[in-house]
Amino acid sequence: MFQFLKGVVAGSGTGLKDLPYNIGDPYPSAWGSWNHFRGTSKDDGSPVSIFTLSGNNAQDGHLAAGRNGVKRLRTVRHPNILSFLHSTEVETHEGSTSKVTIYIVTEPVMPLSDKIKELGLKATQRDEYFALGLHQITKAVSFLNNDCKLVHGNVCLASVVVTPTLDWKLHAFDVLSEFDGSNGSASGPMLPYEWLVGTQYKPMEMVKSDWVAIRKSPPWAIDSWGLGCLIYELFLGSKLGKTEELRNTVGIPKSLLPDYQRLLSSMPSRRLNTSKLLENGEYFQNKLVDTIHFMDILNLKDSVEKDTFFRKLPNIAEQLPREIVLKKLLPLLASSLEFGSAAAPALTALLKMGSWLSTEDFSVKVLPTIVKLFASNDRAIRVSLLQHVDQFGESMSGQIVDEQVYPHVATGFADTSAFLRELTLKSMLVLAPKLSQRTLSGSLLKYLSKLQVDEEPAIRTNTTILLGNIATYLNEGTRKRVLINAFTVRALRDTFPPARGAGIVALCATSTTYDDTEIATRILPNIVVLTIDQDSDVRSKAFQAVEQFLQILKQNYEKTNAGEAGVTGGASAIPETAGLIGWAMSSLTLKGKPLEQAPLPSSSSAPSLASAASNAVTTATETPSVKASHHTRSNSDFTDQPAPPSPTSTDGWGDVENGISEGLDSDKDGWDLEPLDEPKPSPALANIQAAQKRPVSQSSRPGATSSRPKIGTTKAAAKTEDDDLWGSIAAPLPATTSRPLNLKKSVQSDDEDPWAAIAAPPPTTRAKPLSSGRGRGAKPAAPKLGAQRINRTSSGM
Numbered sequence: 001m002f003q004f005l006k007g008v009v010a011g012s013g014t015g016l017k018d019l020p021y022n023i024g025d026p027y028p029s030a031w032g033s034w035n036h037f038r039g040t041s042k043d044d045g046s047p048v049s050i051f052t053l054s055g056n057n058a059q060d061g062h063l064a065a066g067r068n069g070v071k072r073l074r075t076v077r078h079p080n081i082l083s084f085l086h087s088t089e090v091e092t093h094e095g096s097t098s099k100v101t102i103y104i105v106t107e108p109v110m111p112l113s114d115k116i117k118e119l120g121l122k123a124t125q126r127d128e129y130f131a132l133g134l135h136q137i138t139k140a141v142s143f144l145n146n147d148c149k150l151v152h153g154n155v156c157l158a159s160v161v162v163t164p165t166l167d168w169k170l171h172a173f174d175v176l177s178e179f180d181g182s183n184g185s186a187s188g189p190m191l192p193y194e195w196l197v198g199t200q201y202k203p204m205e206m207v208k209s210d211w212v213a214i215r216k217s218p219p220w221a222i223d224s225w226g227l228g229c230l231i232y233e234l235f236l237g238s239k240l241g242k243t244e245e246l247r248n249t250v251g252i253p254k255s256l257l258p259d260y261q262r263l264l265s266s267m268p269s270r271r272l273n274t275s276k277l278l279e280n281g282e283y284f285q286n287k288l289v290d291t292i293h294f295m296d297i298l299n300l301k302d303s304v305e306k307d308t309f310f311r312k313l314p315n316i317a318e319q320l321p322r323e324i325v326l327k328k329l330l331p332l333l334a335s336s337l338e339f340g341s342a343a344a345p346a347l348t349a350l351l352k353m354g355s356w357l358s359t360e361d362f363s364v365k366v367l368p369t370i371v372k373l374f375a376s377n378d379r380a381i382r383v384s385l386l387q388h389v390d391q392f393g394e395s396m397s398g399q400i401v402d403e404q405v406y407p408h409v410a411t412g413f414a415d416t417s418a419f420l421r422e423l424t425l426k427s428m429l430v431l432a433p434k435l436s437q438r439t440l441s442g443s444l445l446k447y448l449s450k451l452q453v454d455e456e457p458a459i460r461t462n463t464t465i466l467l468g469n470i471a472t473y474l475n476e477g478t479r480k481r482v483l484i485n486a487f488t489v490r491a492l493r494d495t496f497p498p499a500r501g502a503g504i505v506a507l508c509a510t511s512t513t514y515d516d517t518e519i520a521t522r523i524l525p526n527i528v529v530l531t532i533d534q535d536s537d538v539r540s541k542a543f544q545a546v547e548q549f550l551q552i553l554k555q556n557y558e559k560t561n562a563g564e565a566g567v568t569g570g571a572s573a574i575p576e577t578a579g580l581i582g583w584a585m586s587s588l589t590l591k592g593k594p595l596e597q598a599p600l601p602s603s604s605s606a607p608s609l610a611s612a613a614s615n616a617v618t619t620a621t622e623t624p625s626v627k628a629s630h631h632t633r634s635n636s637d638f639t640d641q642p643a644p645p646s647p648t649s650t651d652g653w654g655d656v657e658n659g660i661s662e663g664l665d666s667d668k669d670g671w672d673l674e675p676l677d678e679p680k681p682s683p684a685l686a687n688i689q690a691a692q693k694r695p696v697s698q699s700s701r702p703g704a705t706s707s708r709p710k711i712g713t714t715k716a717a718a719k720t721e722d723d724d725l726w727g728s729i730a731a732p733l734p735a736t737t738s739r740p741l742n743l744k745k746s747v748q749s750d751d752e753d754p755w756a757a758i759a760a761p762p763p764t765t766r767a768k769p770l771s772s773g774r775g776r777g778a779k780p781a782a783p784k785l786g787a788q789r790i791n792r793t794s795s796g797m
Contacts, residue, residue, distance in 0.1 A: 019088055021105050023050050029111050031158040031172040032196055033062050036111065047108040048085060049161075054101045065193040066102045069174035073104065076148065080140035082161060082171035083107040109161035109169060125321040127253060128288040130234055132324075133160075133168040135284050140170040141227060142274040145220040149179045151190070154197045155226025156240070157233040166328045179219040190214055200240045201229050205268055217268035224271040228263035231256065255283040288320055295332040298341050310345040314352045325353055334369040344380035347373070351391050359395065367395055374408040379420070382412065386423035393430035401434040406443075413447040418456045425451060425462055426583065432470040440470075441478050452486060457496035462583055464491040464499060468506030471513065479513050488526040497535035504530065504541040508548055516556055519549050 024038035030051070039050040053066040073084045086105035091098055112133075121129055137160060144150040152159075153175035161169050175193045190211055197206070203225040205213045214222070229240055235251035252260050259280055262272035278284070294301070294309055301309070313333075317325050330353045336342035337350060354366035370392055373381055386409070396405065409431065412424030428444065435444065451463040467486055471479060487510075491503025507523060514523060527549070530542035 019086070019103060019105075021048055021050060021086070027111055027114060029113060029158070031154075032174060034066075034172075038108075039105065047164075049106045049109050051104040051106070052101055054099060056097060056099060060100075061193070062196075063100055063102065065174040065196055068176070068193065069172070070102065070104055072173035072176045073106075073171070076144070076150075076173070078140055078143050080136045080143075080167070080169060082109065082169040106171075107163060107169075109163050109171075111158070112160040112162050112168065113157055115162040115166075119321070119323055121321055128286045129166075129321060129324060131284055131286055132289050132292060133162075134231065134234070135278065135289060136168045137170055137230065138227065138274055138277050141223050142220075142278065144176075145179075145223055146273070146275055149219055150176055151179050151219065152176050152223050152226065153191050153194060154201060155223050156201050156229050158239075160230070164327060165331055166324055181215040181217070181219065200242050200245075201226060202243075203268065204266065213268065218271070218273065220274050221268035221271050224263045224274055227274060227277070228260055231260050231263070253283060256280065259283075287316055288324065291316060291320070291329065292332070295329070295336065298336055303343065306343040307345060310343050310349055313346070313349040317349060317353055322356060326356060329353065330357075330365060334366060338369045338372055340376075340378075344378065344384045347381065347384045347388065351388050355391070362392075363395055367392065371396070371400060371404055374405050379417075383420060383423060386412070386420075386427045389427045389430050393427075393434075396434065398434040398436070401431050402436050402439055406431060406435060406439060410443065410447065413451065418454075418459065421451065421454065422456070422459050422462065425459060425466060428466055429469055432466075433473055435473075437475055437478075440474060445474075445478070445482060449486075452490050457494075457499060460491075460494060461496060461499040461502045464502040464506050465583060468502075468509045471506075471510045476513075479510075483510055483513065484518060484522050488522065492526050492530060497533070497538050500530060500533065500535070501538045501541050504538070504545045508545050511548060511552060516553055519553060524549055 020042045021039045022042060024040065027036040027038070030036035033053055035052045037050040037052065039048045040046065041048060053062060055063040057063075067089075070087050073082065074087070077083075084104070084106055086103075088103050089100065090103065091100045093099075119129070137155075141152060141155060144152055152170070152173070154172060155170070159170060159172035161171055163169060175191055175196055177191050177193075180190055188211070189209070194202075194206060199207065203222060205217070206222065228246065231252065232246055232248075233240055235253070236245075236248065237251070240246070246264055249257060249260065259272055259277055262270070263277070265271045291313070298306070317329065320329070330350070333342065333346055333350050333353070337346050350366065350369070354362050357365060370385070373385060376382065393401075409424060409427060412420050415421055415424070425448075432440065432444065448463050448467060451459055454460050454463070464487065467483065471483055474482070483506075487503045487507045491506065492500055494500050494503070504527060507527070511519075524546065527542050527545050530538055531546065533539050533542065
């Protein structure tokens with residue numbers, strides 16, 4: 001028998017030199033003759049606990065009991081029983097004496113008495129934690145007695161240890177043995193090592209060594225008495241000195257007192273079964289126990305129960321002991337989210353609990369779970385992550401964001417849900433600073449180019465605002481190619497007034513990135529037009545912007561005259577544009593109902609720019625219609641005119657790096673974007689607007705000819721001239737000499753000659769119907785035009 005036990009103990013190790021663990025500092029207390037040490041794995045440094053038991057003789061009874069404990073611990077598995085990892089037995093010789101030591105390696109734990117002092121819980125929180133621990137130990141004892149027909153023999157405070165997640169585990173299996181009550185012929189001790197148990201913990205039948213009575217008793221009789229001793233030591237706060245002290249019930253909770261008395265009944269047959277103790281709903285039902293129990297059986301709950309539970313969890317967590325929430329509940333919640341058993345509202349609770357951690361602990365305990373959740377296909381999880389990205393975005397490293405997070409987030413840019421597109425867009429304010437230049441220029445700007453012509457006006461507006469905020473993270477070449485085109489060609493010509501206002505603010509916020517030539521020839525001409533915009537807020541921003549950029553030019557002029565080196569950009573004339581631009585709006589709806597979620601803040605620390613759109617939208621769910629006058633050429637025609645037309649497929653943002661503009665002729669979803677839909681003004685108003693925007697002077701001679709080549713036949717040349725990123729809709733620089741326009745009538749249609757739509761008609765002395773529908777005369781009816789085409793076709797035949 002001894003050789004068998006020795007072989008079992010030595011089966012997982014051959015000596016101390018082969019022990020793959022490092023032994024650390026000891027704990028002040030341990031059960032029986034064992035010593036309890038902290039330890040770490042030599043492989044990965046993970047923490048463990050190491051128990052040692054030494055004897056001078058291989059036949060020592062303590063060593064025999066220790067070998068029994070090792071065997072039992074290896075073979076008995078339960079969530080509330082200490083987890084065995086490794087064991088070995090080492091014999092050393094010192095002169096003529098020899099020393100044998102048994103080593104047991106387990107999961108990291110510490111004695112319960114030490115953990116109670118460390119937590120320092122008081123009143124209700126202490127009672128709730130004790131109820132949770134007693135519930136766990138009672139389940140372990142019930143498993144041994146009722147399921148395995150084993151008797152632990154020494155359940156007490158010293159036989160309980162606590163894990164890092166504050167779970168209570170039962171150990172000290174040296175005395176553990178089978179219950180042989182069915183063996184009528186047995187007469188010896190049922191527990192061979194019962195002499196290791198202190199007298200104060202023994203029931204009267206064990207004190208008298210009445211093994212006949214013990215065998216006739218239920219299997220739980222001895223351990224029920226031990227549970228009573230454990231309850232006494234817990235609530236009295238001291239170790240049991242003698243059996244008579246168990247009559248002192250001053251500190252025992254009233255809801256537990258009847259069961260406590262039944263556990264300590266003098267008659268073994270009348271002692272309370274440990275499984276019945278678990279049915280004490282009055283004591284074991286509290287917020288902490290119920291919450292942990294729900295998390296333990298989460299997979300058995302339906303979606304409605306999960307949703308209700310996780311929505312209440314943040315408030316419940318505030319009422320529970322903070323240490324228990326962070327060490328016990330938080331790991332359970334993170335695990336359930338990671339493996340898909342928790343609902344989306346659980347993320348809110350996880351982040352709230354994570355906010356109570358230090359930065360280092362948050363990065364270790366919470367952040368890995370969040371990073372994995374970005375790969376989830378659950379739309380609700382994705383929405384929740386994007387809504388709370390400001391709470392954890394700063395904790396993620398640039399490499400994690402660039403390689404693991406952004407590829408999953410970017411799928412939201414093309415999502416069919418406008419709400420998800422907007423959340424994805426806003427999340428970039430936090431994530432973009434951590435992206436590499438390759439990702440910024442090669443991927444993010446491509447998506448933003450598409451969003452700037454999105455069907456939702458709020459998304460178009462916020463795209464412009466985002467570009468203004470992340471401009472500092474773009475390299476100089478990309479800023480030169482992208483910003484002016486994005487802000488002037490697109491934003492300033494948007495049909496949505498807040499989008500035009502956002503374009504102005506974005507230009508002001510990035511004013512230091514433009515040189516004098518760009519300001520004078522590309523920015524000011526586009527902003528000045530908006531000083532007569534139909535929207536008062538846009539006009540106000542336009543005047544401020546004009547003043548700011550003129551001030552920059554003036555400062556640079558004065559420095560040049562003073563002999564100083566020219567400086568690109570200058571001090572802002574609008575001080576508030578120095579900070580981040582605030583989001584314009586969050587007007588999208590989900591499934592036809594207003595959103596309950598609050599919009600994602602632009603930054604928790606940076607000042608928001610009120611001029612971005614604090615006055616932009618009060619009715620953002622509707623795009624204001626463009627009003628046009630159809631009757632007179634009064635001043636109202638100028639103040640109520642619609643915004644300039646949206647960019648066509650040739651405006652682009654320029655040739656952004658890393659091949660964004662490659663294949664534009666065949667890929668309409670890239671930089672080659674479709675124009676925004678907008679109401680068309682009347683022909684008369686269109687002529688007036690076009691005349692205001694014409695960059696060259698017009699000859700007064702009706703018969704003057706133009707040397708300008710036709711656009712329809714010189715597209716290749718036009719593309720060469722547009723290498724300055726203006727696009728086909730940009731006005732050319734003023735020529736040194738005026739060239740007369742070709743006013744000769746032509747059968748060329750408006751689609752072939754876009755200039756014809758904005759050119760003023762030449763004066764005539766005879767009335768002649770206009771086939772193209774231009775001029776100030778009466779509008780010809782559509783059927784008449786059709787008839788003329790038919791007659792002209794038939795006459796040609």
